[in-house]
Amino acid sequence: MKPIALDAMGGDHAPRVTVEGALLAHKQGIPVVLVGQTSVLKQELKNQGGDLPIAEAPEYITMQDQATDVRKKRRASINICMELVKQTEASATVAMGHTGATLASALFGLGRIQGVDRPTLLIELPSEKGRTYLTDGGANVDCKPEWLVQFAVMATAYAQAQGVQNPSVGLLSIGEEEEKGNELTLQTFPLLKATPGIRFYGNVEGSDIFKGSTDIVVTDGFTGNVVLKLSEGEARTIFKWVREALSSGSVITRLGALLVRPALQGLRAKMDPAEYGAMPLLGVEGSVFIGHGSADGRAVHSAIRKAKSVVEASLVERVRAGIARLTG
Amino acid sequence: MKPIALDAMGGDHAPRVTVEGALLAHKQGIPVVLVGQTSVLKQELKNQGGDLPIAEAPEYITMQDQATDVRKKRRASINICMELVKQTEASATVAMGHTGATLASALFGLGRIQGVDRPTLLIELPSEKGRTYLTDGGANVDCKPEWLVQFAVMATAYAQAQGVQNPSVGLLSIGEEEEKGNELTLQTFPLLKATPGIRFYGNVEGSDIFKGSTDIVVTDGFTGNVVLKLSEGEARTIFKWVREALSSGSVITRLGALLVRPALQGLRAKMDPAEYGAMPLLGVEGSVFIGHGSADGRAVHSAIRKAKSVVEASLVERVRAGIARLTG
Numbered sequence: 001m002k003p004i005a006l007d008a009m010g011g012d013h014a015p016r017v018t019v020e021g022a023l024l025a026h027k028q029g030i031p032v033v034l035v036g037q038t039s040v041l042k043q044e045l046k047n048q049g050g051d052l053p054i055a056e057a058p059e060y061i062t063m064q065d066q067a068t069d070v071r072k073k074r075r076a077s078i079n080i081c082m083e084l085v086k087q088t089e090a091s092a093t094v095a096m097g098h099t100g101a102t103l104a105s106a107l108f109g110l111g112r113i114q115g116v117d118r119p120t121l122l123i124e125l126p127s128e129k130g131r132t133y134l135t136d137g138g139a140n141v142d143c144k145p146e147w148l149v150q151f152a153v154m155a156t157a158y159a160q161a162q163g164v165q166n167p168s169v170g171l172l173s174i175g176e177e178e179e180k181g182n183e184l185t186l187q188t189f190p191l192l193k194a195t196p197g198i199r200f201y202g203n204v205e206g207s208d209i210f211k212g213s214t215d216i217v218v219t220d221g222f223t224g225n226v227v228l229k230l231s232e233g234e235a236r237t238i239f240k241w242v243r244e245a246l247s248s249g250s251v252i253t254r255l256g257a258l259l260v261r262p263a264l265q266g267l268r269a270k271m272d273p274a275e276y277g278a279m280p281l282l283g284v285e286g287s288v289f290i291g292h293g294s295a296d297g298r299a300v301h302s303a304i305r306k307a308k309s310v311v312e313a314s315l316v317e318r319v320r321a322g323i324a325r326l327t328g
Numbered sequence: 329m330k331p332i333a334l335d336a337m338g339g340d341h342a343p344r345v346t347v348e349g350a351l352l353a354h355k356q357g358i359p360v361v362l363v364g365q366t367s368v369l370k371q372e373l374k375n376q377g378g379d380l381p382i383a384e385a386p387e388y389i390t391m392q393d394q395a396t397d398v399r400k401k402r403r404a405s406i407n408i409c410m411e412l413v414k415q416t417e418a419s420a421t422v423a424m425g426h427t428g429a430t431l432a433s434a435l436f437g438l439g440r441i442q443g444v445d446r447p448t449l450l451i452e453l454p455s456e457k458g459r460t461y462l463t464d465g466g467a468n469v470d471c472k473p474e475w476l477v478q479f480a481v482m483a484t485a486y487a488q489a490q491g492v493q494n495p496s497v498g499l500l501s502i503g504e505e506e507e508k509g510n511e512l513t514l515q516t517f518p519l520l521k522a523t524p525g526i527r528f529y530g531n532v533e534g535s536d537i538f539k540g541s542t543d544i545v546v547t548d549g550f551t552g553n554v555v556l557k558l559s560e561g562e563a564r565t566i567f568k569w570v571r572e573a574l575s576s577g578s579v580i581t582r583l584g585a586l587l588v589r590p591a592l593q594g595l596r597a598k599m600d601p602a603e604y605g606a607m608p609l610l611g612v613e614g615s616v617f618i619g620h621g622s623a624d625g626r627a628v629h630s631a632i633r634k635a636k637s638v639v640e641a642s643l644v645e646r647v648r649a650g651i652a653r654l655t656g
Contacts, residue, residue, distance in 0.1 A: 128565055138502055141510040174466055174553040182469040182550040206557030210565040222510040223551055225502040227558060229534030234562050237456055237538035241598070242570070245591040253591045259584025263573040270569070 002091040003031035003053065004307050005081040006300070008041055009060035011096030012293045015044045018096065021300020023050040030308050033090060036060060036077045055080055063293060067100030070108060078102055082109025085286040092307040093286065094278060096300060097293035103139055103281060110286040113316070115323040117144070119283030120151045121221070121290065122158055123228050126270055129212030133159055133167075136218075137279055138225030145188040148218050149195055153322040154282040155216045156198045161313035170204030170214035172223060178203065184220060192218070197325050235271045277302030280310060282319055287311050330419040331359035331381065332635050333409040334628070336369055337388035339424030339621045343372045346424065349628020351378040358636050361418060364388060364405045383408055391621060395428030398436060406430055410437025413614040420635040421614065422606065424628060425621035431467055431609060438614040441644070443651040445472070447611030448479045449549070449618065450486055451556050454598055457540030461487055461495075464546075465607055466553030473516040476546050477523055481650040482610040483544045484526045489641035498532030498542035500551060506531065512548060520546070525653050563599045605630030608638060610647055615639050 004025075008018040015036060022032045034041050035055045045051055057077035061069060070079055078098075082105050084090035095102045103119065112119060121137035135151040136143070152169045159167035171192055173181040178189055180203060192200045201214045209217055209227065219227070242264065246257035277299055278291035287310055291303040332353075336346040343364060350360045362369050363383045373379055385405035389397060398407055406426075410433050412418035423430045431447065440447060449465035463479040464471070480497045487495035499520055501509040506517055508531060520528045529542045537545055537555065547555070570592065574585035605627055606619035615638055619631040 128568070141502060172554060174469065174550060174557075182548075185550075206554040206559075207561030207564075209558055210562045219554075220510075222502060222513075223554055226500060226534040226547075226551055226555065229502075230537055230555060230558060231534075231562055233535030234538045234559055235566065236535075238563065238566050238599070240456070241595050242592070245595045246588055249588075249591040252587050256584040256587025256589075256591075259580050260574055260577075260588055261584075263577040263581045263584075264570070267569050267573045271566070 001031060001308070001311065002089065003033040004092045004094055004304055005033050005035050005055070005084045005090035006304065007077045007081050007093065007095040008034040008036040009057070009077040010098060011291070011295055012063070013296070014096070015041055017295060017297045018300055019044045019048055019050070020297030021304060022052055023048060024297060024301040025304040026050070026052060028305070030304055032304060033084070035081050035084070055084060061098050061101045063098060065098070065101060067098070067104040070101050070105040076105075078105045079109055082106055082286070086110055091287065091311045093288045094291070094300075094303050094307050095289070096291040096295045096303070099138065099290050102288065102290050106281055106284045106286070106288045110284045110288070113283055113285055113320050113323055115327040116150060116154075116283040118147050118150070119281055120154060121279045122155055122282055123224065123279055125209060125231055127210050127212030132209050132212055132214070133216045134209065134219065134224055134227060135216065135282070136221035136224045137228055138221045139281070140221040142222070143184060143220040145184060145191050148184070148188045148220070149191050150283070150323065150326065152192060152195065152198050152200075152216065152218045153326050154319050155218065157318035157322045158280060158282060158310075158315060159215050161310055161315045161318055164215050166199055167215035168199045168201045169216045169218060170201045170208060172206070172217050172219035173203040174205065176203050176205065195326065197322055239268055239271070277306045280315070285316065287315055329359060329636070329639065330417065331361040332420045332422055332632055333361050333363050333383070333412045333418035334632065335405045335409050335421070335423040336362040336364040337385070337405040338426060339619070339623055340391070341622075341624070342424070343369055345623060345625045346628055347372045347376055347378070348625030349632060350380055351376060352625060352629040353632040354378070354380060356633070358632055360632060361412070363409050363412070383412060389426050389429045391426060393426065393429060395426070395432040398429050398433040404433075406433045407437055410434055410614070414438055419615065419639045421616045422619070422628075422631050422635050423617070424619040424623045424631070427466065427618050430616065430618050434609055434612045434614070434616045438612045438616070441611055441613055441648050441651055443655040444478060444482075444611040446475050446478070447609055448482060449607045450483055450610055451552065451607055453537060453556075453559055455538050455540030460537050460540055460542070461544045462537065462547070462552055462555060463544065463610070464549035464552045465556055466549045467609070468549040470550070471512060471548040473512060473519050476512070476516045476548070477519050478611070478651065478654065480520060480523065480526050480528075480544065480546045481654050482647050483546065485646035485650045486608060486610060486638075486643060487543050489638055489643045489646055492543050494527055495543035496527045496529045497544045497546060498529045498536060500534070500545050500547035501531040502533065504531050504533065523654065525650055567596055567599070605634045608643070613644065615643055
């Protein structure tokens with residue numbers, strides 16, 4: 001396997017956490033190439049007592065940059081990552097942070113798979129059945145019905161690459177019945193029903209996401225992004241309240257809290273976005289993963305691991321085949 | 329105060345829970361009139377050993393009925409409730425269940441406040457600061473920017489009636505910056521900025537809802553309904569996982585679980601939709617509250633209490649004044 005190209009300059013805590021995550025992956029035998037300013041990365045590797053190959057990139061995108069700045073900073077680390085993937089020198093790009101810039105860089109450097117109107121970001125959320133794949137996570141705010149159909153096909157390919165047999169697809173709406181929804185979902189419903197190669201379940205509601213009623217939930221990128229941020233925020237608030245309830249109670253409560261702490265920590269991890277690592281960008285000619293800008297070394301490591309599993313499962317070929325079936 | 333008209337036939341467990349909730353309210357000195365089939369309600373009152381005034385309604389709307397059926401069943405209990413409010417025989421309508429039918433009945437029986445394009449359902453969600461008022465909760469799936477402005481004005485009037493001084497208004501979007509969002513939010517942002525009588529904060533994200541960054545969050549009814557159902561569903565799933573984590577662990581965990589149980593039950597109540605009781609329908613010529621179809625007696629009681637507090641705070645007059653200021 002060709003190494004995974006990690007944008008070592010991206011995210012809030014680069015290059016410390018990117019190098020840390022890359023070293024963790026390397027220890028597990030996953031080949032990684034750090035992309036960024038050689039002198040900075042060499043110093044960081046030295047600090048952490050590790051050694052990894054480096055691909056030089058004199059520039060990088062900051063969180064203050066616009067997505068379109070990837071066109072101005074041609075030698076930015078994220079662009080070099082895409083170049084390595086394009087030239088099959090690397091098997092995937094992993095970047096923490098600037099979603100818009102990574103998306104723009106992927107479109108610019110790799111291009112879309114033939115037949116794909118818009119690439120989509122796929123989110124993973126924990127559910128009572130395991131996990132729910134949600135598309136689109138925020139790459140396309142205003143969507144056409146045909147795009148949602150393509151998202152469903154690409155998410156199906158992704159879920160299959162992750163080992164889900166015959167994944168079911170739900171259309172996020174405000175009622176189960178076919179006639180419930182907004183203009184977009186009402187137009188999308190019959191198209192999804194007629195789409196070959198996907199298992200369409202029908203409409204699902206907000207309550208179905210954590211219940212895990214379907215493997216995949218399809219929606220526009222505005223709603224999807226609200227869902228992503230709300231679900232993370234709500235989990236954070238509830239766990240905060242649990243902590244407060246347990247620590248501010250009576251002596252008996254506080255004793256109990258001590259005893260249940262390990263069990264609750266296990267649960268916390270289940271809800272932790274860092275466990276899921278990164279979102280795949282589907283529909284471009286290469287494997288691209290985007291993680292949280294606030295990622296720690298463990299989250300970077302998860303992202304690299306996820307990229308590896310997807311590359312091994314021939315994700316891009318699967319997406320290509322799904323879209324080809326769609327366009328006849 | 330004129331009695332509150334309760335649609336005693338509405339919801340999944342009527343008339344048992346509606347009568348139960350009405351009797352609880354009556355004990356607290358809140359006047360209630362039960363609206364529905366006299367013989368059925370007399371029997372239920374007898375079963376529960378209570379006595380309340382009844383307004384006869386020979387028909388009622390079931391959960392299987394369409395919203396438009398309120399036009400066919402002219403003497404349905406929900407229509408009689410609105411009639412009583414219209415004739416100032418009752419001070420508010422409280423209905424559990426069929427949101428669409430209650431909305432249609434309110435529009436038909438009470439009409440819109442002058443200047444209001446679309447009435448809105450307002451949701452209350454728990455937040456780290458207390459609560460977040462979210463509008464629209466699902467009455468209007470595809471919205472125009474002007475409607476969102478009216479929702480903001482009406483929600484401000486409601487929050488003030490509930491005692492919030494100078495409530496702040498956030499526009500739900502996918503980034504804090506003014507230029508982030510979909511077509512609808514991009515067009516709505518400058519309008520909200522220029523609206524008199526509201527305190528506009530700017531864009532908020534999904535993560536701000538539970539954080540409580542603003543008192544009010546404005547969005548279209550599609551997104552709002554997804555937010556409502558997702559947030560309820562996620563809370564349910566997390567508490568289920570907490571219960572499982574505590575009951576399936578070691579003996580030590582299970583002992584601890586016993587000790588922390590009261591503290592966690594208190595927290596659970598905080599997240600319980602039954603505590604919030606019902607959603608107000610804002611923008612019609614009367615006070616109307618809609619509760620969960622699955623409500624129990626306690627939730628019906630909460631809904632009646634909420635209706636009382638709002639009537640006493642002159643909600644309809646406040647909404648009227650806010651909208652009048654808007655239209656010049």
